[in-house]
Amino acid sequence: MMLAKLTVWYNTRCPVCDAGIDWQRNKLLALVRAGTIEFRDINEQPDALAQFGATLDDIRRRLHATDEAGGLIVGADVAIALWRLTPGEGWLAALFGNRAALPFTRFVYDRFADLLFAWNKRSGRW
Template identity: 75%
Template sequence: ALTGHGASLDDIRRRLHATDAAGRLLVGADVAIAVWQATPGEGWLAMVFGNPFILPLTRFAYDRFADLLYAWNRRKGRW
């Protein structure tokens, strides 16, 4: 479903991918923030981690965690 956005299977395994209501592709921490915004009681997480000052750090931390998780899954032979 995401190949129309240029996302390969390996890309999807490395980072969360989703599309928003307008059809725009969201990747990584931006997906988590969008989910928090849409989940009752979790909007505060979106406000904290998605604010313009913290967002670069949020994306950096997410990307490092995703890299570690991807490497762990590869090492375990899951893909």
């Protein structure tokens, strides 16, 4: 199976985000080494997704990714894309990314992301 390139943008200043991506990256090490998946810190290139209208705060609030075709993926859909690629986690993508569950998954992800974003702002992690 040929995998398309995925570039995931995240906030390394958020300790929860940084730890989560580090954990995921380690599980996807072979794909990272092959260049199939790339994880990038938005704080190093704050305008990287400006062509999509995504601000630095948008990316600090929710995961963003670009695919090989140049499309933008946001929030829970990024997590689902990563689960699909992660050995042993395809069942998470099937469970939370199916047509019936996806609206609920997105809602829960967005509320958690909002809380985490507010916590990081209050803690001065900018």
